[in-house]
Amino acid sequence: MATGNATAAATGTAPRRRRAATVVAGALLLVATVPLVFRAAGSDGVTPVPQLLAFLPWLLVPAGLALALSLAARWRPGLFWAAAVLLGLTAFVRPYGDGAPAPHGAPLARLRVLTANLEFGRATDGLLAALRRESPDLVAVQECDPERCATALDSPAVRAAYPFRLLAGHGASEGSAVLSRFPLRADGAVAGELAMPRASVTVQGHRLRFQVAHPMPPLPASLATWRTELGRLRDLAAARGPEPLVIAGDFNSSQDHAAFRAVLEAGLHDSAGRTGSPRTPTWPARTTPVLGAQIDHVLVSDALRPRAARFLDLPETDHRALAVDLELYATR
Structure with a gap:
């Protein structure tokens, strides 16, 4: 039984x-x-x-x-x-939007671009170390707080290496900066809750436009703002004119977001994707490179050809930095 x-x-x-x-x-x-x-x-x-x-x-x-x-x-x-x-x-x-035509002729100039989100300025020391180590020519900084980050970027050593700069925004998360070895002038901004300044940069006699990207994250309370601000970056790309364009920063979006793909479809190319790293995560830094999403990008127009991309671990931030080597070609 x-x-x-x-x-x-x-x-x-x-x-x-x-x-x-x-x-x-x-x-x-x-x-x-x-x-x-x-x-x-x-x-x-x-x-x-x-x-x-x-x-x-x-x-x-x-x-x-x-x-x-x-x-x-x-x-x-x-x-x-x-x-x-x-x-x-x-x-x-699979990678999205990687069908750019190869530029013709010899490059007019070579430059290195670095973008870094400092998480409220906490990673300022890490950024300074990366500047010394990587020697980028153009730098897009997000979450550059006015006390620690802005003060450090104004130091004599940084000014000697990067005599040209733009600073925008006043809060720990709102602040952004552009550092340049090349002459630049302010060229407006993309409107947003977080500062997104733009510079017109003269690289060895050739002008390009350099835009910082930092739309709001797609949190439940800020979804509409996120879409709107990515749409403004798309509009900038679509109306860019003949000058080469670089948009670098924390896009708070990946290639699987329709709002980000719309920016690419306006005529830009993702440098990491074109150099063989379309899925390397940049956020959250605590779980990368094993787990995460690539939301930090350097987007370029046709006259700029990415040659290499490197992801950098900075202490005290939830983002990895991205350094990209570019070649500038004559526009057709």
């Missing part, structure tokens, strides 16, 4: 386990499917879709786990669903 009860209990346990596995698999697939559908539709949707889209490649993990659970539960619809999600995610993991 006891043996019969044990057999009945075991027989009842297996269906319960399969049902539990089916429920968990369905939940995991739902988490992966919703952002995938919006990605395919070319829309960023509403919270939590934009936040999930930033980590789209990592959704392969719950989708793969759902496939294993569906197999264990003998849930045939789940197997087909998981396979479809995995195929869809794999298709979108």
Whole structure:
């Protein structure tokens, strides 16, 4: 009799386990499917879709786990669903917008661009070390607080290395800066909650426009602002004129966000993507390079050709810095 009860209990346990596995698999697939559908539709949707889209490649993990659970539960619809999600995610993991024509002729100039988000100025010392180590020609700084960062950038050593600069914004998160070895003049700004100044820079007799990017992050309360500010960067790219354009900074968006892809589609190219690092994470720094999203970018127009990109770990900030070597060619 006891043996019969044990057999009945075991027989009842297996269906319960399969049902539990089916429920968990369905939940995991739902988490992966919703952002995938919006990605395919070319829309960023509403919270939590934009936040999930930033980590789209990592959704392969719950989708793969759902496939294993569906197999264990003998849930045939789940197997087909998981396979479809995995195929869809794999298709979108490929680099986006990497079809720029190669410039012709010899380069007119070579320059190095560095962008760094200092997280309220905390990584100022790390930035100064990176400037000495990397010797960039143009620097875009975000979250340059007026006390620590702005004061450090005004030191004699930094002024000697970078005699030309722009400072904008007054708060710890709002402040931005442009440092340059080349002559520059203020060239307006992109309107935003966080300062996004622009400079006209003369590089060995050739002018280019250098724009700092720092739209608001896609938090639930600031989604509309995030879209609007990325739209203003897109408008700048679309109306850029004949002069070469660089937009560098913390875009708070990845290639899986429709609002960011619209900036690229206005005629710009992602330097990291063109040099073979389209998915190297820059945020959050605590989990990179294993886990994260690439939201810090250096975007360039056709007259600028990226030759190399390096991701730099700075202490005391939640972002990795990005240094890009560029060649400037004559515009056609």
